[in-house]
Amino acid sequence: MPTIQWYPGHIAKAERELKKQLKYVDVVLEVLDARIPLASQHPQVSQWIGNKPRLLVINRQDMIPEALHSQWVNYFQRQGIDVYLTDGQQGIGIKPLLKATQKAGEAVNEKRRSRGMRDRAVRAVVIGFPNVGKSALINRLVGRKAVQSGRKAGITRQLKWVRISQQIDLLDAPGVIPPKLEDQKAAIKLAICDDIGEAAYDLQNVAAALVDLLSELETTEIFDQRYNIPVEGLSGESYLATLASQRHNEDQERTARELLNDFRKGLMGKLPLEYPPDYL
Ligand SMILES: Nc1nc2c(ncn2[C@@H]2O[C@H](COP(=O)(O)OP(=O)(O)O)[C@@H](O)[C@H]2O)c(=O)[nH]1
Ligand SMILES: [Mg+2]
Structure with a gap:
């Protein structure tokens, strides 16, 4: 398997600045990608935030089947973790998240009052991998376009x-x-989900990995329907080659980009890449 490593200067800088700001923050909203709620958990967040209250937000809820929503909620709740499902693009699930943020931060004001101080606004931070929808969610929470949000990582x-x-x-x-x-x-x-910069990997490897992963999960019907070539019996790599020769004059790079774009834009339908480990 080719290795994916990517830690450019601007990400390192963002991390340093985030850690500085965390001191002033009362509540952390960690945003996950509904297609990959496990893989999109940043392994160091728990360590950074210590015992500050944390709310997990599973964004892009529209990109997975509805039947999975409650499965994920149950999975995290069994671990004692509060989760909120949202669609940052359409603005779904925003009110409960807003309420929960407010509530989680209230302890701060109780403490202030007990010391004879006046209430202040609760400070919350939205963190997560690039492109999971953090800025879109903020715009929905505030009810106007307060920050930039866009299709590519790194906005x-x-x-x-x-x-x-x-x-x-x-x-x-x-x-x-x-x-x-x-x-x-x-x-x-x-x-695959475009949650790390494209500089990090080879497009063809990742497109082949998408095909392999969907084969593993037995959700490959879309390939017959959309590209008229079934996957059965083909590795991701051979599928990419076959598709390239039939559709794009052997251009595998272009084919890889098309496959990934189709997946990322939701044109293949609601295709999760992960299920709760105890999913029945
Ligand atoms: N389908 C879908 N797209 C979303 C959702 N939330 C954000 N997006 C889109 O994903 C892209 C990245 O969003 P952005 O807020 O910039 O992500 P950030 O990098 O985490 O701040 C934008 O094109 C958003 O419109 C969602 O819940 N569903
Ligand atoms: Mg952003």
Whole structure:
């Protein structure tokens, strides 16, 4: 398996600045990608935030089948973790998240009051891998386009505080990526979902890995339907080669980009790349 490693200067800088700001933050919203809620958990977040309250947000809920929603909620709740499913693009699931943020931060004001101090706005930060939808969620939480959000990873370069209401201030942070991607299976899923920069990997390898992964999960009908070539019996690599020769004059790079784009835009349908480990 080819290794995926990517830790450019701007990500390192983002991480340093985020850690500085974390001191001032009361609540952490960690945003995951619904297609890969396990792989999109940043391994160092727990360590960074210590015992600050954390809310898990499974964004891109529209990109997985609805039947999976409650499965993921149950999976995390069994571990005592509160999760919120959202669609940052359409603005779904925002109110409960807003309420929970407010509630999680209330302890701060209780403490202040007990010391005779006045209440202040709860400070929350939104963190996660690049491109999982952090900025889109913030815009939905605030109800206007307060920060930039866009299709490619790396749109948010600066940390930015946004006043959501009298009660909540929210910090938008650039995506963070661990310096070393120890779990390469997770790294490939992040690459497939466009949650790490494209400079990190070879497009053809990742497109082939997508085909292999969907074969493993037995969700390959889409290939017959969309490209008129079934996957059965073919490795991802041979599938890519076959598709390239039938559709794109042997151009495997172009074919790889097409496959990945189709997946990323949801044109293949709602295709999760992970299920809760105890999924029945
Ligand atoms: N389908 C879908 N797209 C989303 C969702 N949330 C964000 N996006 C899109 O994903 C892209 C990346 O979003 P952005 O907010 O910039 O991600 P960030 O890098 O984590 O801040 C944008 O094109 C958003 O419109 C969602 O829940 N569902
Ligand atoms: Mg952003």
